Amino acid sequence: MRDFVIMTDSCCDLPKEYIYGNNIPFAMLPFSYNDKEYLDDFGQSLSQKQFFDDLREGALPNTSQANSESFYNMFKPVAKRGQDIIYIGVSSGLSGTYNSANIGKTAILEEFPSVIIYIIDVLTASLGQGLMVRKAVEMKKVGCAAEKIVCEIEKNIQNLNTYITVQDLNFLKRGGRISNVAATLGLVLHIRPILTLNQIGRVMPVLKVRGRKKSITKLAEIVKDKIIDPETQSIAICHADCYEEAVRLKEEILEKVSVKEVLIHYIGPVVGRFSGPGALAVFFIGESRQHHVIDI
Numbered sequence: 001m002r003d004f005v006i007m008t009d010s011c012c013d014l015p016k017e018y019i020y021g022n023n024i025p026f027a028m029l030p031f032s033y034n035d036k037e038y039l040d041d042f043g044q045s046l047s048q049k050q051f052f053d054d055l056r057e058g059a060l061p062n063t064s065q066a067n068s069e070s071f072y073n074m075f076k077p078v079a080k081r082g083q084d085i086i087y088i089g090v091s092s093g094l095s096g097t098y099n100s101a102n103i104g105k106t107a108i109l110e111e112f113p114s115v116i117i118y119i120i121d122v123l124t125a126s127l128g129q130g131l132m133v134r135k136a137v138e139m140k141k142v143g144c145a146a147e148k149i150v151c152e153i154e155k156n157i158q159n160l161n162t163y164i165t166v167q168d169l170n171f172l173k174r175g176g177r178i179s180n181v182a183a184t185l186g187l188v189l190h191i192r193p194i195l196t197l198n199q200i201g202r203v204m205p206v207l208k209v210r211g212r213k214k215s216i217t218k219l220a221e222i223v224k225d226k227i228i229d230p231e232t233q234s235i236a237i238c239h240a241d242c243y244e245e246a247v248r249l250k251e252e253i254l255e256k257v258s259v260k261e262v263l264i265h266y267i268g269p270v271v272g273r274f275s276g277p278g279a280l281a282v283f284f285i286g287e288s289r290q291h292h293v294i295d296i
Contacts (some may be wrong), residue, residue, distance in 0.1 A: 002116070004084035004146040006121075006137055007016075007074065009066055009097055011090035012130040013268045016042035019040040025078070027070050029097065029270045033061040040270055049267035052241035052277040061273045062220055065096040071104025078114040084146050086118045087131050088153065090125045093201030095270075118150045123201030124162045126271050127209070127236035127263060128283035132160070134234070137243050161286040162224050165215040167278025169193075178187035194218055199289045216245060226286035227257060233285055233287055234261035239271050240279040249280055259284075 008019075009027040017043055025140060028039035035055065038046055055061070071087075078085055092098035096277035099119050105117045122132050132153050139149045169191075192215035194207035208216045223235065235253070243264070250262045267275060275281075 001143075002084050003082075004140075005078045006133065006140060006149075007078075007085060008085045008089075008129070008133045009089055010040035010042060010268060011095070011097070011125045011148070011270050012088070012133050013126040013265060014130040014133060014264055015272065019188075020287075024133065024137070025074050027066040027074055027089075027097065027101070029063065029066050029095070029132045031061050031063040031269050031273065033059045037268070040268055043266070046269070048268060048272070049241055051272060055272070055277050057109055061269065063270050063273050063279075066100055066118075067108070068100040068103035071101045072107050075104055075108045075117065076111075079108050079115040079117075082115070084116040084118075086120065086136060086146055086150060088120045088122060088129065088136060090129055090270075091123045091197060091201030093123065093197070094125055094203070097138045109254060116146070118146065118155055120150065121157075121201070122160065123157055124154070124197050124283065125161055125198070126237045126267055126283070127265060128160055128162045128281075130263075130265075131234065131236055131252060131283055132156070156201065156285055158288050159228065159285050161222075161284050161289065162281060163219055164195040164203075164275065164279060164281040165192050165209070165219060166195075166275055167192075167212065167240075168250060168276040170276065175199055194222070196289070212245075216249050216280065217252060219249055219280065223253050223282055223284055223286075224256040225237050227259070227284050228286050229256045230259045230284075232260060234263060235259050235282065235284040236265070237261040238265055238267045238281050238283075240267045240275050240277050242278050242280065245278075245280060249282065253282070259290070 005024045101119050136149050192209050193205045198204050209218050237246045246264050
């Protein structure tokens with residue numbers, strides 16, 4: 001069996017202890033605000049809490065995709081050793097990082113034509129992407145070949161559900177996710193949209209709920225209604241500096257359905273720039289991504 005290395009990018013929002021503990025190479029997505037430039041390194045240089053505190057104080061970050069040079073530089077040492085690569089990346093519907101990875105791959109294959117590089121677009125982000133990275137790592141540890149891991153992940157992509165609710169609609173407005181009118185009405189009427197990522201990995205609204213508590217309960221109900229084989233799977237909750245509410249969501253889910261494990265961690269700055277402080281998201285394997293669009 002050919003040796004291989006699992007890679008990802010900083011949008012996967014796994015704990016830094018997991019990333020560094022498992023020696024997972026990752027592409028760092030850049031972001032900037034308040035005249036400072038950063039690379040998303042899982043909170044090493046700027047903590048997630050500090051980032052969201054800065055957003056509350058009015059910071060307006062800009063984010064960029066990881067460029068092809070960063071992928072070339074990440075891939076080359078591995079290819080030089082004759083190892084294959086599995087890169088599990090953020091949705092192409094959210095970032096151009098997927099395209100950069102493919103450009104980097106093309107450049108590497110010109111130098112190392114015998115190396116196999118798998119570029120997997122999981123059509124989600126944050127801990128949904130992170131769940132697939134964990135799956136790949138677990139499979140490798142028990143001796144699975146790269147081809148089997150890639151097949152398993154790709155088989156699950158359209159069943160990898162993502163549901164999100166936000167606290168401040170102004171961030172969705174700034175990111176072009178909802179209109180100015182919808183944001184204003186939502187704030188006045190305390191409407192909390194439930195968003196998802198569709199079949200091509202783009203954000204779309206699916207429900208409107210009035211009030212924060214109801215939006216959290218609705219996320220738990222969605223998990224109950226859509227999850228497949230809950231007893232055998234780990235699900236994930238990520239939060240934009242609202243840990244207590246993430247725990248409440250976990251408790252409401254466990255009241256409704258029994259799952260193997262519930263992971264909770266921060267949303268990182270690249271995704272958090274669009275969601276804003278107070279966002280909650282849940283990720284799980286469930287029904288295929290078939291949704292009815294509701295215009296909010």
